[in-house]
Amino acid sequence: MPKITETILSLFFPRRCPFCGDTISTKQQICKLCEEKLPVVTGKICPRCGRGIDYCRCGSLRFHFERCVAPFYYEGIVRKSIINFKFYARQNSASAYAFYTADAIKREYSDEHFDFVTCVPLTGAERKKRGFNQSEIFARSLARELTLPYRDTLLKPNDVRPQRDLTAKERWRNISGAFCAAKQLNGAHVLLVDDIVTTGATLDDCARALKAAGTKRICCAVIACVKLGGEAHSL
Numbered sequence: 001m002p003k004i005t006e007t008i009l010s011l012f013f014p015r016r017c018p019f020c021g022d023t024i025s026t027k028q029q030i031c032k033l034c035e036e037k038l039p040v041v042t043g044k045i046c047p048r049c050g051r052g053i054d055y056c057r058c059g060s061l062r063f064h065f066e067r068c069v070a071p072f073y074y075e076g077i078v079r080k081s082i083i084n085f086k087f088y089a090r091q092n093s094a095s096a097y098a099f100y101t102a103d104a105i106k107r108e109y110s111d112e113h114f115d116f117v118t119c120v121p122l123t124g125a126e127r128k129k130r131g132f133n134q135s136e137i138f139a140r141s142l143a144r145e146l147t148l149p150y151r152d153t154l155l156k157p158n159d160v161r162p163q164r165d166l167t168a169k170e171r172w173r174n175i176s177g178a179f180c181a182a183k184q185l186n187g188a189h190v191l192l193v194d195d196i197v198t199t200g201a202t203l204d205d206c207a208r209a210l211k212a213a214g215t216k217r218i219c220c221a222v223i224a225c226v227k228l229g230g231e232a233h234s235l
């Protein structure tokens with residue numbers, strides 16, 4: 001957007017912090033106070049799930065994707081903001097998530113060369129009910145931030161029980177076989193995107209479907225990862 005247009009627009013529609021709603025400058029993604037509260041993933045990171053090793057329960061688990069990265073943990077202001085995003089899908093939130101996720105991708109995936117970005121789909125009924133797929137809105141923003149094309153590649157033909165109500169073991173069984181690829185993707189190198197990751201079962205089934213369609217290599221990116229630990233999430 002030209003600078004003058006941006007300045008005029010900001011007089012009428014001030015840019016707002018996606019986490020607290022306070023007015024911010026056009027140069028800022030979020031306000032200073034929220035920036036200090038971000039639950040950033042730091043320290044030694046698991047090369048498979050992307051969490052700090054204290055919160056990883058990968059064990060001997062092997063995924064159909066190579067790796068996952070997330071800039072944040074799913075807690076505090078990030079959790080609150082993502083819950084909001086599921087209902088309103090505001091573009092300023094998507095842009096801020098994309099900004100931080102792209103940063104993590106450039107750092108962690110510096111050796112990877114992606115052909116395109118794709119995302120975890122909803123069923124037709126789920127999409128109709130919500131009016132949009134929040135993961136797709138985030139994935140499209142992320143693709144723009146990374147100057148990569150976005151492509152719809154996956155389908156979720158049938159409803160499954162919501163993953164949030166299930167234990168880790170049940171999540172794997174529940175989502176297994178839920179996704180399929182809409183087209184052949186021979187030799188493609190794909191960045192697969194979702195909003196959050198818990199056990200990794202959803203991303204894994206999407207990656208399985210992408211592999212079945214000929215995809216060569218899949219890396220994942222999410223806005224936030226749930227810290228694993230305790231009975232409910234142990235694998």
Ligand SMILES: [Zn+2]
Nearest residue numbers: 017020031034
């Ligand atoms: Zn704020």
Ligand SMILES: [Zn+2]
Nearest residue numbers: 046049056058
């Ligand atoms: Zn891990």
